[in-house]
Amino acid sequence: MAAAPPRPRVMVLPFPAQGHVMPLMELSHRLVDHGFEVDFVNTDFNHARIVTALAAGGGETRAAAHAGIHLVSFPDGMGPDGDRADIVRLAQGLPAAMLGRLEELARAQRTRWVVADVSMNWVLDLAGTVGVRVALFSTYSATVFALRTLIPKMIEDGIIDESADVRRNEKIKLSPNMPVIDAADLPWSKFDGSPEIRRIMVKGIVKSNPTLARADTIVCNTFHAIESEVLALLPTAALAVGPLEAPRSTSASQLWPEDRACLVWLDAQPPGSVVYVAFGSFTVFDTARLQELADGLALTGRPFLWVVRPNFANGVDQGWLDKFRCRVGDTGLVVGWAPQQRVLSHPAVACFISHCGWNSTMEGVRHGVPFLCWPYFADQFLNQKYICDVWGTGLRIRANERGVFTKEEIRDKVNQLLADDTIRARALSLKRAACESITDGGSSHQDLLKLVNLLKEQ
Structure with missing residues (x-):
C-alpha cells in the first residue's frame, strides 16, 4: 500500500500579544481541520506563559494544541525584565531577534507558506531569501486595514501630522455605504503614548505600507455582510473568514489561566440576567475608575461576571478584590480570566460591557450579545462606532x-440597554448573518476554502 502523501505545512506567525495570538490560533485549528500541519511561532516569553496557563488550568500542551499544531518559540529581543506592554518598543526589536531564526525554520521544514500577522509584515523579506509565499492576517477590522494605507495621504492633506495628532478633524468616508469616520477617532490618534512614540509607530506603518502588496492575500477576521465594500479597497486580494471561533476544548492561545468554574456559576443564573464585563488584555484602569465600575455593577442589582486580570488596575491588590467579593456576595463573580466565547454563548448572559477590541466585537456579534461600549485605545473607538x-x-x-465614568452612568446604561428590545433584535439579526457566513456555503466558509486551496499551491 502506498504511503499517504505528507500533509502540507504552514508557518503561522502572530504578533506577541493576547489579542493577536488567539485569532491566529483559531485560524490554525481551521487549517488543521483541512489537512495542514501548522508550525505556530510564539516568542519564548509568551510560550512560557501559555504553558503555565495550560498547567494552571489543568490542561497539557499536547492535548490543548490541536493534533497538527506544533508550538515553536524564539526570543523576542527583550531581556527577562523587558516591558512587553510597550508594544512599540517590542515591535521594533522583533525583526532582528526573529527573522534569522524564522528563515532557519522555513528551510528546515521546507515551508512554502507563512500566514503572518500584518503587524509582523517584515516577514515578507523571507519571500526573497527562502522563497516562501505570505498571507497577511489582519487582527483588526478591514476598515482599519484600509485606513492604514491612507495615512500618507492624510498627512499630506494636513488631516493628521506625523505623530497622528489631528490637525483638521476631517470626516472620512471610505465608500458610500461605510460609516463616516472622524479623524479624531483614527486608531493611531487614539493610541496611548507620547507624540514621539506615535511618530515612531506612524513612520513604521508608512514605511511598511508599500510592502503589503507583496502578500499573496490578506485574511480578515470579519465577514462580507458587514465589510464587503471595504474589503475591496485593500491593497491585495482579501479573504474574510470570520467570525473565527476557538475549539470547545482548551486551546494553547491564552496567556492567563482560564477560570472555567465561572461556567458552572453561569449555569445557576436565570436566562438573560447576567452582565458580563471584560476589557481585554491591554486595558488598564486607575483606582478611581475601577471603583466607579465596581460601584456601578453593585448598583445594578443584577448578577454580573467581571474579568479582572492580574494587571488590569494600577494600585489594586488582592485585598481590594476580596473586600469587593464579600460586599456583593453571590450576586457577582470576579475572575482573573474567562473562556470568553463560552461565556458569551451562555444563555444566562444578557449584555457585554466591553472595551470593543476587534476580537471581542466579533465574538459578541457571533453570539448575539448587546454591547455597552467603553473603549480604551486604538481601533476600539472605531469598533464602538x-x-x-x-x-x-x-x-x-x-x-x-x-471626564468621570460614574457608577450612576453604568447603572443607568445597563438598565437602558436591557430594556431595549430593538437593540436585542438587531443583535440577534446580526448573529444570524454571522452564523450564516461560517456555515457550509456561507461567504466566510467559501473564503476559508479559497485560502485552503491557495495554501496548497507550491
Missing part, C-alpha cells in the same frame, strides 16, 4: 463633564 451607529447593537458608556 460600528456597534452603536452602524449595527445598532449597543450603547456608549459616556463620561460626565469632569
Whole structure:
C-alpha cells in the first residue's frame, strides 16, 4: 500500500500579544481541520506563559494544541525584565531577534507558506531569501486595514501630522455605504503614548505600507455582510473568514489561566440576567475608575461576571478584590480570566460591557450579545462606532463633564440597554448573518476554502 502523501505545512506567525495570538490560533485549528500541519511561532516569553496557563488550568500542551499544531518559540529581543506592554518598543526589536531564526525554520521544514500577522509584515523579506509565499492576517477590522494605507495621504492633506495628532478633524468616508469616520477617532490618534512614540509607530506603518502588496492575500477576521465594500479597497486580494471561533476544548492561545468554574456559576443564573464585563488584555484602569465600575455593577442589582486580570488596575491588590467579593456576595463573580466565547454563548448572559477590541466585537456579534461600549485605545473607538451607529447593537458608556465614568452612568446604561428590545433584535439579526457566513456555503466558509486551496499551491 502506498504511503499517504505528507500533509502540507504552514508557518503561522502572530504578533506577541493576547489579542493577536488567539485569532491566529483559531485560524490554525481551521487549517488543521483541512489537512495542514501548522508550525505556530510564539516568542519564548509568551510560550512560557501559555504553558503555565495550560498547567494552571489543568490542561497539557499536547492535548490543548490541536493534533497538527506544533508550538515553536524564539526570543523576542527583550531581556527577562523587558516591558512587553510597550508594544512599540517590542515591535521594533522583533525583526532582528526573529527573522534569522524564522528563515532557519522555513528551510528546515521546507515551508512554502507563512500566514503572518500584518503587524509582523517584515516577514515578507523571507519571500526573497527562502522563497516562501505570505498571507497577511489582519487582527483588526478591514476598515482599519484600509485606513492604514491612507495615512500618507492624510498627512499630506494636513488631516493628521506625523505623530497622528489631528490637525483638521476631517470626516472620512471610505465608500458610500461605510460609516463616516472622524479623524479624531483614527486608531493611531487614539493610541496611548507620547507624540514621539506615535511618530515612531506612524513612520513604521508608512514605511511598511508599500510592502503589503507583496502578500499573496490578506485574511480578515470579519465577514462580507458587514465589510464587503471595504474589503475591496485593500491593497491585495482579501479573504474574510470570520467570525473565527476557538475549539470547545482548551486551546494553547491564552496567556492567563482560564477560570472555567465561572461556567458552572453561569449555569445557576436565570436566562438573560447576567452582565458580563471584560476589557481585554491591554486595558488598564486607575483606582478611581475601577471603583466607579465596581460601584456601578453593585448598583445594578443584577448578577454580573467581571474579568479582572492580574494587571488590569494600577494600585489594586488582592485585598481590594476580596473586600469587593464579600460586599456583593453571590450576586457577582470576579475572575482573573474567562473562556470568553463560552461565556458569551451562555444563555444566562444578557449584555457585554466591553472595551470593543476587534476580537471581542466579533465574538459578541457571533453570539448575539448587546454591547455597552467603553473603549480604551486604538481601533476600539472605531469598533464602538460600528456597534452603536452602524449595527445598532449597543450603547456608549459616556463620561460626565469632569471626564468621570460614574457608577450612576453604568447603572443607568445597563438598565437602558436591557430594556431595549430593538437593540436585542438587531443583535440577534446580526448573529444570524454571522452564523450564516461560517456555515457550509456561507461567504466566510467559501473564503476559508479559497485560502485552503491557495495554501496548497507550491
